[in-house]
Amino acid sequence: MCQLLLTEQRFPSSRHVRFWFVPHMPRATDISGTISATLTIHEDSELTGDVTCMVAGAPCTTFGAPGITLRLNGFTIAGTADHFTATGCTSTTTFAAEDGIEVLQDGVTILGPGRVRNFRRWGILYSAAAGLEWSAAIATEFG
Secondary structure, three states: OOOOEEEEEEOOOOOEEEEEEOOOOOOOEEEEEEEOOOEEEOOOEEEEEEEEEOOOOOOOEEEOOOOOEEEOOOOEEEOOOEOOOOEOOOOOOOOOOOOOEEEOOOOOEEEOOEEEEOOOOOOEEEOHHHOOEEOOOEEEEOO
8 A cells, every 4th residue: 555654854954854755556467358378466456358268277367475456347257168058168077177266375355346257167266264355246157
């Protein structure tokens, strides 16, 4: 979080000098378009458009560090599976590890609104021990 720090120092000449310090605010990584290999997020990131995931046998996105926020901004992360025609599905009992968002890091936050859909396994896969926080405006669906 960006904060403003104001420091006032008095010098013997009775002049005041003020210092303002605004720390560098890391810019979020913008994500949109087609993802063809697992995207590992290492800093706060946000969708700037819909995402089509073409990753086979692995998650579309994963978090590479704890404490990161992903903002969906009303966009969709979509896989290629279609349960109506079984396109992209190889079995009715075993599913490829093709998840939309994989969360195995601590303190990760996913903010909606947004949708994660059409993945062969889970829209959002997370470990209960990871402490995922997410907003209720995220829809995960298949189809």
